[in-house]
Amino acid sequence: MQYIHPRIFRHFRGHYPVIRYTLVPVVLTGLLTASAMAALTVVADLGGESTVPLFDAVNNEINEFTPPRTLTPSSPSASPVTVDEMLQVSTPEMTPGRVENRRSELTGMAPVFLVGDDALSRRWLEQRRGDLQQLHATGLVVNVTDGTALRGLQTLAPGLTLLPASASDIARRLGLAHYPVLITADGLSQ
Template structure:
């Protein structure tokens, strides 16, 4: 290996270790700690309220894969299981759906009504390439029931409150496409 490349190669590794510690270059005073956001991904060890140097906190903060138990329960305040029949979309929602919804998606819960809806519409949802959001689940068993029925569908866990509010809906299960919101 030529001397020049060896120096560049060694120099690159030396500079990586020099940037390992973070330095705050600007703080608006409105920053929020990241610890609450990391809780689902952190082992049972406690995150410090005020992070110290990388050397001080490296042994305390061990990031791990999120466990299902850390993500539960899933709640969506303002959303209830039920029928959308007779409800009209708020003005502008249909236009927003037509413009900004390239892929069909659905909201479901782990309740009996949602599970029956999912079982009934599963093949249609797969053919549409729809993705789902589980907006209500209390236990790991709830999530497993949904997973058993949804074989072949991609479903994530999360609160659907903000999304439902933006779309003007308060019920699930629903399918949301460019053409509108249906059950």
């Protein structure tokens, strides 16, 4: 039990728990209520204008402040885009070369392999074709000049999907400088 000065609480002798558990919470509640009722400070007065337009870029939902959009029909191209029209593909961050095998946690990563139109990639593709087919891996041809070169790689890997695509983003994210390489959920291997 804490010491209570006798002059202040002499008429409350024996009633200390009443004071402690009743009076203290009442006083604290009064103080908190008084501070909560203090006047508010106006930080900015926008003159009664709605702030909804200020948040349109963030929210991007259509509302009464959104200007009407007019749709113009786009004319379809006369012919679909072919693979040859998507070429030349290059990945300046990557060149053919040796890749050190390394383990990584790439959970959920579907097997992907990166190759180019070069002698090292062709040999690697022929040697690893069975493994790549077993994994159902998708190939990205990261350096190829034309459709003839791409079709040449596709004949080396029947049953595998080979797509021309730059791998600049993959190279930066995984710290890759060379290919051919197989990327799986377990890591990188050549």
